[in-house]
Amino acid sequence: MAVRLPRPPRFDVWVALAGLTGGLLLWGIGLGMRPDTQPMVVFDGRWPILVPLVVTACCELLRRAAPRIALLTGTAALVGDLLTQGNIATVLMYTDLMYAAVLYGTPASARRIPWITGLLTVVGTLVPYAMWREPEALLIGVGVGVVSFAPASTGLIVRNHREAADAALLRAEQTALLAEMDRTQAVTAERARMARELHDMVANHLSAIAIHSTAALSLDSPGTSREALTVIRENSVQGLSEMRRLIGILRDGADDLEPAATPTLDSLATLVEGARANGLDVTLDAAYDGVPAPVGLAAYRMVQESLTNALKHGAPGRVTVWLRRPEDALVLRVTSPYDGRDTPRAPGSGAGLVGMRERAALLDGTFQAGPESGPEGKLWVVRATLPVTDTVQGDT
Structure with missing residues (x-):
């Protein structure tokens, strides 16, 4: 099967034509490199000079397409030129073939x-x-060094510079790709964080509003409706305040909406009082000291979401919030009555459990939630263990 060489680049065609034209002009005016009286001139006369000239010019067409073949054929043509009166154009084109063989050839040839x-x-x-x-x-x-070693060394230097430039470009592209991946991951993480914050801040208040508005519409009692509307108003105001805090965080640096302080475990009593106002029978049993801010915020949000779920899904009965801090962890447990019904008293998306699990994972903690049977009947139990160290990092 015949091997079809690729079409030579236009630049190589111009190089071959220039070398051939220059050689023909020198041949036409009778300017040779050696007189025919020298002993090494075997083929005297002017016509034998053209054979190495034409062969070398044809080799120039292959300087990039087949540099090894071009160099070997050009070497044979140069030897033939040495047996004639010689043409300087043939020698110059041969130096270009040597340069191209190192620059465009295989790495082994370049070495x-x-x-x-x-x-x-x-x-x-x-x-x-x-x-x-x-x-x-x-x-x-x-003469041997000028014709062979000098162009070969020049080709090696240029090739090394090109490879270094290509390697630098590849590193720059890899760095840009890694930066884009980091940016994408940062955006994804920030979106997940804001989704958790939005859900945890607003879901509790909206659930209370939905439940009490249903009661106000279903009961024909002015006193009950007034109490329900009072709870609805309080939750609306608190939800609006939380939304303003979130907007303040998103508009970092705004003068008119500065973000409020991040909730901590010290605010659990207030959170529990709000849940009682919404109709839950909640008890708080907490003992902790020196909890880092990320752990405190995660625990606060878990308690908040657990109370919201108890309001939406739980059966009537007591809800217990229990916190302890052993040596190196904060242990959280929230229990609420559970009757196993599928329809909640307020609509929900199920994102609360996902958010709590994500918060625990971000702190390398553990999280469990599900129904359990106990002496007091069937309960929904939320358990979380959050490591507490001086090096706790991360955004919950």
Whole structure:
């Protein structure tokens, strides 16, 4: 099967035409490199000069497409040129073939050709001098170095610079890709954080509003409706305040809406009082000391979401919030009566449990939630263990 060489680039075509044209002009005016009286001129006359010239010009067409073939064929043409009166254009085109073989050839060729040409330069310098003992003999080595070693070394230098530039470009692209991945992950993490904050801040108040508004609409009692509307108003105001706090966080640096302080475990009593106002029978049993801010916020949000779920899904009965801090962890447990019904008293999306699980995972903690049977009947139990260390980091 015949091997079809690729079409040469336009630049290589111009190089071949320029070399051939220049060689023909020198041949036309009769300007050769050696007189026909020299011993090494085997083919005297002007016409034999054209054969190496044309072959070398054709090799220039392959300087990038097939650099190894072009160099080997050009070397044979250069030897043939040495047996004639010679043409400087043939020699110049051969130096370009040597340069292109190192620059565009395989990595193995790029390593070997400079070594081979350097060795030939040394041999071409020492052997003639040792044979003839004439200073002029050193010029043979100089000629070999100029024709072979110099262009090969130049090609190696240019190739190394190009490879270094390509490696730098690849590193820059990889760095940009990593930066884009980091940005995407940061945006995703921030969106998840804001989703948790929005859900935890607003769901409790909206659930209370939905439940009490249903009671106000279903009961024909002015006193009950007034109490329900009072609870609705309180939860609306508190929900609006929480929304303003979230907007203040999103508008970081705004003068008119500065974010309020982040909730801590010290606010649990207030949270429990609000749940009682919404109709829950809640008891708080908490003992903790020196909890880092991320852990405190996560525990606060878990209690808040647990109370919201008890309001929406729980059966009548007592809800218990229990917190303790052993040596290196904050342990949280919230229990509420559970009757297993599928329809909640207020609509929900199920994102609360997901958010609590995410908060625990961000702090390398554990989280469990589900129904359990106990002495007091069937309960819904939320358990979380959050590690407490001086190096707790992360955004909950």
